[in-house]
Amino acid sequence: MSEVQPIEGQNKQEEPNYLNWSYTIKSWLLTVDHKRIAMLYLVSITLFFIVGGVAAMAIRAELVTPKADLFSPDTYNRIFSAHGIVMIFFFLIPSIPATLGNFLIPLMIGAKDLAFPRLNLLSWYVYIAAGTLAVTALVLGGVDTGWTFYTPYSSTYSNGNVVIALFAAFLAGFSSIFTGLNFLVTIHKMRAPGLTWFRLPLFVWATYATSVIMLLGTPVIAITLMLVVAERTLHFGIFNPANGGDPILFQHLFWFYSHPAVYIMILPGFGVISEIIACFSRKRIFGYSFVAMSSLAIALLGFFVWGHHMFTTGQSMYQGMVFSILSFVVAVPSAIKIFNWAATLFKGRVTFHSPMLYAMGFMGLFTIGGLTGLFLSDMAVDIHLQDTYFVVAHFHYVMVGGAIMAFLGGVHFWWPKMTGKMYHEPAAKIAAILTFIGFNATFFPQFVVGYLGMPRRYAVYPEEFQFWHVCSTMGATLLAVGYLLPGIYLTYSLFKGEKAPDNPWGGVGLEWHTTSPPSPHNFDEVPIVTWEAYEYDVDDDGSIYDSPVITGESNSKEREFTAASAAEHPAGD
Amino acid sequence: MSEHTEIAVHGEYQEHHEHHYTPTSHFLVVFAFLIVMLIATVAAAFVDLQKIIPIPGMNIIVMLAIAISKATAVVLVFMEVRKGTRLIWLWAGAGFFWFLMMLGILFDYFTRTGVTPV
Amino acid sequence: MSVPAVHGEHPHSDDPHLLFAHHFIERKQQDETYLVGMWAFLVTEIMFFGALFIAYMVYRSVWPGEFGDFSRAHLSTFLGLINTFILLFSSLTMAMCVQSAQRKLYGRMQMFMVATFLCACGFLVVKTIEYSRKYNENLIPGPLFQYSEGHGAASTEEASAAPEKSEHSGAEVASAESHSEGRKFSLPAVKGRGDKHHRHAEIFFSLYFIMTGVHGIHVVIGMIIMVIILVMYCRESPLVMDFMPIEMFGLYWHFVDIVWIFLYPALYLIKPDLGKFHF
Numbered sequence: 001m002s003e004v005q006p007i008e009g010q011n012k013q014e015e016p017n018y019l020n021w022s023y024t025i026k027s028w029l030l031t032v033d034h035k036r037i038a039m040l041y042l043v044s045i046t047l048f049f050i051v052g053g054v055a056a057m058a059i060r061a062e063l064v065t066p067k068a069d070l071f072s073p074d075t076y077n078r079i080f081s082a083h084g085i086v087m088i089f090f091f092l093i094p095s096i097p098a099t100l101g102n103f104l105i106p107l108m109i110g111a112k113d114l115a116f117p118r119l120n121l122l123s124w125y126v127y128i129a130a131g132t133l134a135v136t137a138l139v140l141g142g143v144d145t146g147w148t149f150y151t152p153y154s155s156t157y158s159n160g161n162v163v164i165a166l167f168a169a170f171l172a173g174f175s176s177i178f179t180g181l182n183f184l185v186t187i188h189k190m191r192a193p194g195l196t197w198f199r200l201p202l203f204v205w206a207t208y209a210t211s212v213i214m215l216l217g218t219p220v221i222a223i224t225l226m227l228v229v230a231e232r233t234l235h236f237g238i239f240n241p242a243n244g245g246d247p248i249l250f251q252h253l254f255w256f257y258s259h260p261a262v263y264i265m266i267l268p269g270f271g272v273i274s275e276i277i278a279c280f281s282r283k284r285i286f287g288y289s290f291v292a293m294s295s296l297a298i299a300l301l302g303f304f305v306w307g308h309h310m311f312t313t314g315q316s317m318y319q320g321m322v323f324s325i326l327s328f329v330v331a332v333p334s335a336i337k338i339f340n341w342a343a344t345l346f347k348g349r350v351t352f353h354s355p356m357l358y359a360m361g362f363m364g365l366f367t368i369g370g371l372t373g374l375f376l377s378d379m380a381v382d383i384h385l386q387d388t389y390f391v392v393a394h395f396h397y398v399m400v401g402g403a404i405m406a407f408l409g410g411v412h413f414w415w416p417k418m419t420g421k422m423y424h425e426p427a428a429k430i431a432a433i434l435t436f437i438g439f440n441a442t443f444f445p446q447f448v449v450g451y452l453g454m455p456r457r458y459a460v461y462p463e464e465f466q467f468w469h470v471c472s473t474m475g476a477t478l479l480a481v482g483y484l485l486p487g488i489y490l491t492y493s494l495f496k497g498e499k500a501p502d503n504p505w506g507g508v509g510l511e512w513h514t515t516s517p518p519s520p521h522n523f524d525e526v527p528i529v530t531w532e533a534y535e536y537d538v539d540d541d542g543s544i545y546d547s548p549v550i551t552g553e554s555n556s557k558e559r560e561f562t563a564a565s566a567a568e569h570p571a572g573d
Numbered sequence: 574m575s576e577h578t579e580i581a582v583h584g585e586y587q588e589h590h591e592h593h594y595t596p597t598s599h600f601l602v603v604f605a606f607l608i609v610m611l612i613a614t615v616a617a618a619f620v621d622l623q624k625i626i627p628i629p630g631m632n633i634i635v636m637l638a639i640a641i642s643k644a645t646a647v648v649l650v651f652m653e654v655r656k657g658t659r660l661i662w663l664w665a666g667a668g669f670f671w672f673l674m675m676l677g678i679l680f681d682y683f684t685r686t687g688v689t690p691v
Numbered sequence: 692m693s694v695p696a697v698h699g700e701h702p703h704s705d706d707p708h709l710l711f712a713h714h715f716i717e718r719k720q721q722d723e724t725y726l727v728g729m730w731a732f733l734v735t736e737i738m739f740f741g742a743l744f745i746a747y748m749v750y751r752s753v754w755p756g757e758f759g760d761f762s763r764a765h766l767s768t769f770l771g772l773i774n775t776f777i778l779l780f781s782s783l784t785m786a787m788c789v790q791s792a793q794r795k796l797y798g799r800m801q802m803f804m805v806a807t808f809l810c811a812c813g814f815l816v817v818k819t820i821e822y823s824r825k826y827n828e829n830l831i832p833g834p835l836f837q838y839s840e841g842h843g844a845a846s847t848e849e850a851s852a853a854p855e856k857s858e859h860s861g862a863e864v865a866s867a868e869s870h871s872e873g874r875k876f877s878l879p880a881v882k883g884r885g886d887k888h889h890r891h892a893e894i895f896f897s898l899y900f901i902m903t904g905v906h907g908i909h910v911v912i913g914m915i916i917m918v919i920i921l922v923m924y925c926r927e928s929p930l931v932m933d934f935m936p937i938e939m940f941g942l943y944w945h946f947v948d949i950v951w952i953f954l955y956p957a958l959y960l961i962k963p964d965l966g967k968f969h970f
Binding site for chain 3: 106111112113114115116117177181184185188189190215216217218219220222223224227230231234235236237238240242243244245246249253256521526
């Protein structure tokens, strides 16, 4: 760790923080501190992102040419399956909740830790066990079923390492159940006194909604995957059509979780974006309660639309109509958020620091992704677009252009708080812009080529599509650079970065009122909250907050946290 | 999810009071109810209830009703939910409600037309 | 839960009922947190078993008569009734155990926990009898499956050495279609696997074994936890002197009972036959 340099305005820097109170391996691997567990997760998911990213580069490399010349079709099947399984179960689903959520939720609600600290650690270990199994499956040759494991191929006919992969996904599911359970109980029971629900930061609302989905949806896929394992190993088949079983039943049960799962991936991102936009517009989020309730609405409605993945499978047409209309409805809460964020920017004092660039990128890319989802919700259009690259482009726009941009934005935004270091801001701006350009260059051509008829999961395609695939691969290379850069400058900042002040951006959440990095127990005394969320434009003496300036000076107002002064701060101060 | 401001009783020692418990008689009454319901459900299984009350699926309705009443008794009394906080009620209720959402899967099978391999 | 109180402002106490972990403000908050946490876990279990019930409901709704046939022919209503009674009684003993812990009557608590454990053992004994019967009647799904009751007991010569998949891919679809019970779905006959009654039976028994098996695993897990609690009681560990762990385990055990309350009529009471209501 670099030496502590006294900087004007800093306080409490000689006191131990959660990172440096002990450097032993045991103190890290047996920690129950939510902040350390968040860091453990951050390192782990980054490793999985690299694995999934390598698979992605392999896919793009193969698709440069119309023939299956780099890999055989069977190998290609295993590569895209690996990409999907690793990215979804081991990167996207844990990403924001397990890293930023774990770190920030107790800080944002004024608690000393999550409700069940040891369960938190167990969740990480289960995740690591799951990841080990997944890597084992990959090393042994992977699976060729796709991340969706459709029966009866996965349960009967596939020759891949399906059982190991299924157990890996099963365990990863339990890791997310434990995390979700922890967050739910924490947010219900451990908010600081005075912190009513409608004073919570929107990140907490979003995490709450995510946790509801994690808790209620994941067990369904857990048992479904176990049914496939049972069918494959013990021949206890209920999806086997040779026995009169219905493979579509598997799809129903699978998508009953996997559709809400995509909301697990995006909802925390919405929370991060709310925080970033509020901070860098110096304004309260417009329509705060609408944005809060829209998170819950997405969590609820998201459970009613799974059939839109199955329009072309032979499910009942009437059921399809119901799913179609409900899929249109579920877009509404997301749209509410986008409108409210835009309204927040209006007449805000906007500054474009790097987290804000990621947030802006998110707004544009998620809008495109969300709108193309509506195309797919239309049953008639979906008949043409199902299983084409249009679908691939749609979900990459929302999951990569959306969730990953939000994740990166959040990591940048809270990096000073988590590590106590400032990263190189110009490099971050370049990385954000490169990512945005590279992303669009990669995935926009895929909308076109999908509409023109290119099916997904194919290594071989007609020559007329090659132009679009070449464009896409070129973009992917740029995107890879955009992702590599944060890896470089963020790691560099750990060693050589300037020491971060407590509140470099001038945020108003409770997390900005502890040290950077926080002490092991977060708060010395339990704070008593008497103010509303996002009070950016109010100050004790009536003056407006300054714009965020990255200096050593802390420029947020100090809040009194003792019970004695609670009487001096009536609600709404 | 209280809307009221709760100030922590910080520094005051919470006097631990005797934890209220359910009297044994309540448990025995519920147990008797469960056994009676068990006998009822077994007996009902042998009778074609559709002949008595001509609603299609009457047997299934009765079985479900009996099972739900037994489960409710266990949840409220044995699991002490009737003494629980609003939050406990929320979670107990949410769990069973969410299960109902999966019934949408059945809707597909009831409305399929044409040849389907099931 | 045996961590000393926060800030050192609270006097240290030997009474485990007064201790709470450092990240809680007061004991009441910790108690409620643990209860809510346990209920949240039970909610995941509801969804876990729920998916199995949905799968069962799907197949029963499309083959109602057949499911009744299979159940009546091979599932002993009487043994299931014994098991249901055992589990209901174990729920009573568990509730009494929790009450004893709340009243700090540790001897009674131990007695009722042993009683619950014995009930669970009894449940497993009956289950073993049932499962071994299925084994003897060749009703374990898979290569050994051979449904034999009434019509169409065409046993197939399954090559035990060959993997299961080759047999499926080798099946030929006959041109004639058979209709199941007048419903609008039709099913192509598949040669080499017996008739559709046989095949549907394999699905029924797959569901039976998976549902009762997963339930049985939960019973076994409960038994393991009970043993751990009893051992810790003998060592006078503060963990079990506090009623909260017992209460949490009680919730789990009652849930296991509730699952069986639904499983029994679902699987055993579809269309029982009074003549077969015997051991």
